[in-house]
Amino acid sequence: MGASAAHYLARAGAHVRLIEQFRIGHNRGSSHGESRIIRLAYPEPDYLALAKSAYALWRDLERESGATVYYKTGGLDFGVPEAETLIELARTYALNDIEHELVDANEMMHRYPQLKLPAHYTGLYQADYGMLHADRCVATLAAQARAHGAEICEEEPVLKIIVRADSVEVYTTKRVHHAARVVLCAGSWMRPLLQQIGIHLPLTVQNEQVVYMRTDQPENFAIGRFPIFIHRQPGTSSGGAGFPILGRNSPKFLYHAAGPRVEPDDVDRTPDAGLRERTRAFACSVVRGLTGEVDEAVACRYTMTPDEDFLIDRHPAYSHVILASPCSGHGFKFGSVVGSILADLALRGKTSHDISRFRLDRPALHNALRQ
Ligand SMILES: Cc1cc2nc3c(=O)[nH]c(=O)nc-3n(C[C@H](O)[C@H](O)[C@H](O)COP(=O)(O)OP(=O)(O)OC[C@H]3O[C@@H](n4cnc5c(N)ncnc54)[C@H](O)[C@@H]3O)c2cc1C
Known part of the structure; x- marks a missing residue:
């Protein structure tokens, strides 16, 4: 999700740094390996709409990069x-x-x-069911982000984030990054990272x-x-x-x-x-x-998440902090469209996609916290 957001942000002309605690393509998170399912097979209309956009954007990535990432299988x-x-x-x-x-x-x-x-x-x-070559998707998104001018900072764990009224400071093991906006996509490390900035979620x-x-x-x-x-x-x-x-x-x-x-x-x-x-x-x-x-x-x-729906939203108090954890075991296929949504949220403050199901203040997240 981070590599995809960096790709769409850099392609739109933003000055981007993608910060990764390990190396791009590592196998300690959620996105490694040869295959992930991509499918239109979602009963929920909002997921279906996103899946259609995701297919189109993976195709775009293939055209732009020359890499094959989608294999149609039925x-x-x-x-x-x-x-x-x-x-x-x-x-x-x-x-x-x-x-x-x-x-x-x-x-x-x-x-x-x-x-x-x-x-x-x-x-x-x-x-239309098919497989995305997961390792190649991540590598291609990161390479395209770099080609569009993003700086990729590897082996640089983020230790602390301080949110100011209209900027952020990101403290890593190597330096402090100052930015106007931050997009957080930390996968399975998301809960502790969000706790630091006052968001407590039952992930x-x-x-x-x-x-x-x-x-x-x-x-x-x-x-x-x-x-x-x-x-x-x-x-x-x-x-x-x-x-x-x-x-x-x-x-x-x-x-x-x-x-x-x-x-x-x-x-x-x-x-x-x-x-x-x-x-x-x-x-x-x-x-x-x-x-x-x-x-x-x-x-x-x-x-x-308790309801197996994703998390894609802005910080309730700081609109320049964007959060995404498209997770619960079915997020990879949406990586292309989620990256473009995150770029839109960061650059324009809004997206044309319906992401209301993924908001931070939905009852499923908060009722679970109270139990
Ligand atoms: C076994 C399995 C099968 C799956 N099958 C499918 C499938 O068929 N189809 C499908 O659509 N989805 C599938 N999924 C789900 C999908 O793979 C995930 O939803 C998706 O990969 C999540 O991506 P992510 O970017 O959120 O997390 P990640 O890929 O884990 O990325 C988060 C990144 O943030 C970095 N990070 C975290 N904390 C810090 C920090 N403090 N400083 C710097 N960097 C940090 C991590 O190192 C990591 O690289 C599957 C998942 C698994 C595990």
Whole structure:
């Protein structure tokens, strides 16, 4: 989010410094690895509108940089017919004229013989589903920011922020930066950073992971042969998910928001053994052609809000302090449009996108604090 905001700010001619505590592309936060899902598959109209803009802006980035970041794969949401997300998704697709197909379990397994699904499952197929190459997105955004004149300050942890009436001072391990405005996108480190400037939010951090499963038939899991899928379970935002192969020899699987809670400053990045086994068992239960062995499990941080909606707003008392934590395990795809929104908030004080769902003063954030 920070690299994207820096890109859009620098492209608009602002004088920008992107300050990162590690190196750009590090693996201790939330944005590393080969793949993240991008989808229009959101039942909520405001997320859907943002997703459409995000697709367009990732395409723009590809044109501007010459890098390929989006891989179209097609995608399936499937589960029991009473899963609320499937019902709402079908309604939103229909209301918004988004091409999709309603498919039963037989049809899903006919198209993708790698899947093994219960006979009563139903699914929605949407062709625009795809993967963003996460590492390449971050590297490309940072490179474009630099090309437009941004200064990138790496290995420079921010220690303290002092907000003045119309400026900010950002104290790092190396120096003090003076700026007219600041955009804070600290991922899983956001809660302690915001506390310093008087904002107390119930953001929690979870040690999630992705699990790459061995297969003797990698060609069956190539893009075009195997879709992205999300298992929608009643009563939750999603269950497990599977991805085609990108950049290695094994398909990827994960369980949404199932990892143990950790503190922002915990340095241990060991994947949780219980979650690794749960994800392995899930993959083997819905997919044929895996050897049953884990090739690699990689840890990654989720920053959770109580309602799983993002945080994108300005400081209630200081409009030159902008905050963003597009998180809860589904923010990456929006990185392009969120960067442009943050640039608009910083430069013009407003955005044409509907970000009211993400405001700081929403009840879900404050009721959770009072509990
Ligand atoms: C396992 C997993 C799977 C996911 N799958 C998907 C998916 O398929 N699709 C999707 O859309 N989203 C997905 N997400 C969510 C998505 O990856 C995140 O929402 C997104 O990466 C968050 O980006 P961020 O910029 O907020 O955080 P980060 O990428 O963590 O960036 C925050 C940065 O701030 C820096 N920082 C923090 N504190 C300081 C400080 N004091 N000084 C200087 N620098 C600091 C950090 O070092 C870090 O580089 C997934 C996440 C995980 C973990």
